[in-house]
Amino acid sequence: MSKLLTSIVAAVLFLAMFLSFIAQGEAAASTFVTKANTSVKLVALTFDDGSDGTNIDRILQVLSDERIPSTFFLTGSGTTNHPAAIKRIAAGGHEVANHSYSHPDFTKLTATQIKTELDRTEAIVKSTTGKTTKPLFRAPFGSVNGTVLAAVGDAGYTHTIHWNIDTLDWKGLSKTEVYRRVVDNILPGSIVLMHTGAGATGTPEALPDIIQNLKAKGYQFATVSQILNLPGIAGKTIHVVRAGDTLYRIARSYGVTVDELAAANNLSNPNLIRIGQFIKIPAKTIGGGDVYTVKAGDTLYSIAKKYNVSVSDIVAANQLANANLIQVGQKLIIPVSTVSYTVKSGDTLYSIARNHGTTVAKIASANNITNTSLIFPGQQLVIPR
Numbered sequence: 001m002s003k004l005l006t007s008i009v010a011a012v013l014f015l016a017m018f019l020s021f022i023a024q025g026e027a028a029a030s031t032f033v034t035k036a037n038t039s040v041k042l043v044a045l046t047f048d049d050g051s052d053g054t055n056i057d058r059i060l061q062v063l064s065d066e067r068i069p070s071t072f073f074l075t076g077s078g079t080t081n082h083p084a085a086i087k088r089i090a091a092g093g094h095e096v097a098n099h100s101y102s103h104p105d106f107t108k109l110t111a112t113q114i115k116t117e118l119d120r121t122e123a124i125v126k127s128t129t130g131k132t133t134k135p136l137f138r139a140p141f142g143s144v145n146g147t148v149l150a151a152v153g154d155a156g157y158t159h160t161i162h163w164n165i166d167t168l169d170w171k172g173l174s175k176t177e178v179y180r181r182v183v184d185n186i187l188p189g190s191i192v193l194m195h196t197g198a199g200a201t202g203t204p205e206a207l208p209d210i211i212q213n214l215k216a217k218g219y220q221f222a223t224v225s226q227i228l229n230l231p232g233i234a235g236k237t238i239h240v241v242r243a244g245d246t247l248y249r250i251a252r253s254y255g256v257t258v259d260e261l262a263a264a265n266n267l268s269n270p271n272l273i274r275i276g277q278f279i280k281i282p283a284k285t286i287g288g289g290d291v292y293t294v295k296a297g298d299t300l301y302s303i304a305k306k307y308n309v310s311v312s313d314i315v316a317a318n319q320l321a322n323a324n325l326i327q328v329g330q331k332l333i334i335p336v337s338t339v340s341y342t343v344k345s346g347d348t349l350y351s352i353a354r355n356h357g358t359t360v361a362k363i364a365s366a367n368n369i370t371n372t373s374l375i376f377p378g379q380q381l382v383i384p385r
Contacts, residue, residue: 029153030149030152030159030160032149032162033162033191034191036188036189036227037189039243040188040189040220040240041220042221042227042276043190043191043219043221043222044191044192044221045063045068045071045194045221046070046071046161046163046191046224047059047203048072049072049073049075049195050196051078051081051103052198054198055196055200056085056196057088059204059207060089060092062207062208062211063092066211068211069221071094071096071136072094072097072196073099073136073137073138074086074089074098074121074125074133075099075100075102075103076100076117076120077102079125079128083128086128096132096133097137097138097161097224098118098122098136098138099138100117100118101116101117101118105141106144107143107148114148114151114155115151115154118137118155118157121133127371130367130369130376130381134156134157134158135159135230136159136161136224136225136230137161138161144160144162159224161191163191164191165181165185165191165192166193167193167200167203170197170200172200172201172202173202174202176206178194178202178203178205179210179213183210186214186217186219189227191224220276220278223238226240226278229242238278238279240276240277240278240279241273241274241276241279242275243275246273247273261279261280264282265280292331294328294331295328300314300320300323309334314332314334343381349375352383358383358384363381363384366381367381
C-alpha cells in the first residue's frame with residue numbers, strides 16, 4: 001500500500017512539473033490596447049486596408065505633404081491584390097501591422113486557424129515590403145476575447161491594437177462627419193481608426209483638415225509603436241519623452257549611451273529635453289526589432305552565442321544584476337550594432353553581403369527575409385556588422 005501511495009505521489013509531482021514546464025514555454029497573451037496611457041498630446045492615425053485599397057495613394061499623399069507617420073493594418077488578401085500600393089506604404093516610412101489574411105471574425109476561429117491567418121499575412125507582407133508586421137495586430141471587426149488574445153500572443157503579436165476614436169468612415173460618412181468624429185473626441189494618446197477602401201470616401205477628403213486642426217491644438221503625430229514606446233524597426237526606434245525622463249534614463253533603457261542619443265538627435269545640451277519630445281534611438285538591433293523574448297531553456301550564454309555577442313554585452317545593455325537570473329517571457333535588448341543600406345538596381349543579397357563583410361544568412365535573419373532572391377530597389381536593409 002505504501003509503495004502504491006509513493007508511486008501515486010511521484011506521478012502527481014511529475015505531472016505538476018511537466019505542466020509547469022509547458023506553461024513556462026507559452027507566450028504571454030497579447031495586450032489589448034485602446035489608447036496610449038499618456039497626458040502628452042500625441043495621436044496615432046491608423047488605417048485598415050482591406051481587399052481594394054482604393055484610397056491608399058490619396059491618403060499617402062496627404063501624409064507625405066504633412067510629414068505625418070502612420071500605422072497601416074494590412075490584410076494578406078489586400079496585399080496580394082494591390083502589392084504596389086503596399087510597397088508605397090512601406091517606402092513612405094509608415095509602420096505596417098497585421099489585420100489577418102481574409103478578415104474573419106477571430107472569435108469564431110480555432111487557435112490553429114488564427115495562427116494560419118496571421119502567418120499567411122506576415123509572409124506576404126514581408127515578401128512584398130521587406131518589413132515584418134510584428135508585434136502589432138488589429139482584430140477584424142475589433143472582435144476579440146481571451147482565447148483570441150492568447151492565440152495572437154502565441155503567434156508573436158504582443159499587442160492587439162483597438163481604438164478610442166472610430167470614424168465609421170466605412171459607412172460612407174461625409175468629409176464633415178469624419179472630421180467631426182475625430183476632432184470632437186480627441187484625447188492625448190488617442191488611436192484613430194480609419195480605412196483605405198472605396199467605401200470610406202470621406203477619409204481622404206477629411207484628412208488634411210483633421211491634421212491641421214490637431215496641429216493647431218498642439219498635437220504631434222506618431223505611429224502606434226511610437227505612441228506606446230514599443231521597440232521599433234531597426235534604426236527607427238523613437239522614444240516619446242515622459243514626465244521624469246532624463247537622457248541617462250532613456251539611454252539605459254535602450255542599451256545605448258547618452259553621447260549616442262545626443263549625437264543622433266543633435267542635442268547641444270543633453271539636460272534639456274521636454275515632455276512629448278521624440279528621441280531617436282540609434283540602431284542597435286536584431287531582426288525586425290531590438291528585443292529578444294526569453295524562452296524556456298534559454299540562458300544568457302545561449303542567447304549571446306545565438307547573436308554572436310558576449311554575455312557581458314547583454315548584461316550591460318539590460319542592467320542585469322545577476323546574469324543567472326532571467327525568466328521566460330523577459331524582454332532582453334541585444335546590443336548588435338548595425339548599419340542601414342538602401343537596395344539599388346542590380347543589387348543581390350550576395351553582393352550586398354560581400355560589400356559589407358557579412359553573410360547573406362545574417363542579412364536575411366536581420367531583416368526577416370524568407371526568400372533571399374526577393375529584394376527590390378529602394379528597400380531598406382539592416383546590415384549586421
